[in-house]
Amino acid sequence: MNVAKYLPWLAMGLTVTSQSWAEQVHAAVAANFTGAMKFVVAQFEQDTGYDVRLSFGSSGKILAQIQNGAPFDVFLSADQAKPQALQNKGLVQEGSRFTYAIGALALWSSLPDFIENDYSRLTSDDYNKLALANPKLAPYGLAATEVLQALGLKDATQAKWVQGENIAQTYQFVATGNADLGFVALSQIMSKGHVTEGSSWIVPSDLYSPIRQDAVLLKTAKDNSAATALLAYLQSDAAQQIIQSYGYTTE
């Protein structure tokens, strides 16, 4: 076979690949922001022509991966502590950190009418398990324990806790009906401005400290135009409207 014949094609292929590489951004995103991020990115790709690769997971895992050289360009955390930790280690582009969303917490059941828009079900003791994210690992789990504390129900409910390692798993426990109810991110049960199934109580935000979620540009991606464009886009009105429709507030 005459390889030389194919060389021009090969060269062309390589140029195309390297070009599209430069216009690609790889974003690592906290699990709770999955739905909103997919929507935002679809819009972003349509508006700008950039290509986005998304990796979802718990913020703690993403943090460990970034510290060990994962090829991410931007990181959307579920909290402020982890982007701050990366910043302290000098892995973050100076001045790139901002709050892209403020999360809201909901008590949710997959059964209709199980929760009557308040927390009386928790005081009644008439439920099998209460799912929450592990408070040690997940900001939404920490918020859930703050709420229980504020309601004076922490000790009374503790025997019925089941903990998800992140908020996505907590959602699974409730969605499959294995736990009658649980504290999930409002963003998980809300789509286009409505809670779509089951029954819920949107927890008043004065019962827990605000779940501020920060995004950063990683230093390795400081020259990646797609990455900076994505972070700018997240702060645009168009993106913020989408983010709010998932139950977050924005600044």
Added chain:
Amino acid sequence: MFTTADLDAIWLTLRLASIVTVLLLIVGTPIAWWLARTRSWLKGPVGAIVALPLVLPPTVLGFYMLVAMGPNGAIGQFTQALGIGLLPFSFWGLVIASVVYSLPFVVQPIQNAMQALGERPLEAAATLRVGPWERFFCVVLPLSKPGFITAAILGFAHTVGEFGVVLMIGGNIPQETRVVSVQIYDYVEAMEYGQAHLLAGLMVAFSFVVLLGVYGFQRQGNNSMLGVK
């Protein structure tokens, strides 16, 4: 050093693995015997089903167990009808999930040992008018001992190392479903790498010793099979 939570997790893990190993030997032996002897066309499909946990990602297996054992799943409805309630988030739920998950590690070594026996010891026993049950307990079981020991060790070790399935159906309850692998994972996620290294080190040492035991034992087994002893 190890915290109380670590010790709880270690104890729970050992308890889980021991119970699972005993159940696996009880459940796995007839399956292995049948697979070793049958000429039925079902041998292929049944063997494949037993081996499925080798191939399926544990989190996938765990997720579908969560669904199946849930209030809308077949197993969940069955256990509720029996009055046991739901299995996820309980120690016995983990036991059942682990039995499924580690089944191939127990069935296959036993099956191999039984197949290696061949027909002759059984035929010899039959000519001496030994009944089928006695043949099984007095001929097959003792001669397949190496397979059983390998199976027990692998089943135990594999349950100790189980993570994805437990994560999916466990709910991280102290002294109930928070096993060592989950505890290590929590430390990593919480950036407490020191504690994670400590527990992980223990696990590496444990696994190494177990595998060393299996390989040492297998060499002995081979020798005796060759008649060297």
